[in-house]
Amino acid sequence: MADGWTSPLTERHARWERRRRAQAAFFWLVLPMVLLAMTVEGAQQLQPSWRAHRGVGTAGTFTVTRCVKLDCYGGGVWQSDDGTDTRRGVRLYDAPAVRHHVGDRIPALDTGLSYGVYVARGEAYRTTTVELIVGVLGLALCLLALAFWRRRGNAPPS
Template identity: 40%
Template sequence: MFTAQQEDCGGRGPCTWKGDWVSDDGKQNRKNVRLAGDDVRVDNVGERVDALDTGSPTSVYADRHIGNTLWVVVWVLGAVALLVFCGRVIWRLLREHLLLRANRNPGSR
C-alpha cells in the first residue's frame, strides 16, 4: 500500500507523488518512493493507493488489477450481448426465409 506524502512537479512532465510503501503483510516497507503507472489518480496527501513493489529502487507501481479486471468483464459481457443479438437476428432472418420458401412451395415439404 502506497501512502502519498508529497506531490512532485519537478518542472518537466506531469506531476508525480512520492511517499511510503508497505507490503500487504507489513514485513517490507520503502520510504520516499515515487508512485508510477498509467492513469494514477491521487488527489491529497495521506491518500492510500494499492501499489506493487517490482524491485525498482525509486518507484512502486500502482496496482490497477481491479480496474483492468472490470474492463475485461465489461468487454466480455458486451461481446456476449453482441453475439446473442446477432444470433437472434440471423435466426429470425433464416426462419423468415424458410417460412416464405415453404409458403411458396406448399407441396415440397
C-alpha cells in the first residue's frame, strides 16, 4: 500500500460514523431542547390564550409600530381603553387574517401574558394546547428512549 492511501471501506465507515454522531447529537441534544422550549412556551401561553378565547381580560387597542415583511404583529403598543395601562413592545396573538400597516389599530385583550396581547374570542388556545402536548409527549418519548438505551446496557451515543 502506498503512503496516504485509505481503503474505500474505511472512508465509508468514517462517513457513517460522522453521520451517526450527528444524528445522535440531534436526538440527544437539539431535539430535547426544542421540545423543552415548546413545553415552556405552551405552558406560559395556555391560560392567557384561553382567557382571551373566553373574552376575559382588560380591553384595549394594539397599535402596530413595526412591520417586518408580512408580519406586522411582532411589535406594537397596547393601551387599555380607559388609558390607565400602556405596554410597549408586545406581540399581537390571534391577529386577523388581513394585512396591516404601521399605525393600524386593532382591538385586543391583555390577559396576563407579559410579552403579548390577544384578539378577543380568538383561537390561539388551540395551537398553544397542541404546542404544549407535543412538547410534553416528545420529552416523555425522549426519556423512554433514554431508559430503553440504559436498560439494554448502552449509554446514549455521544
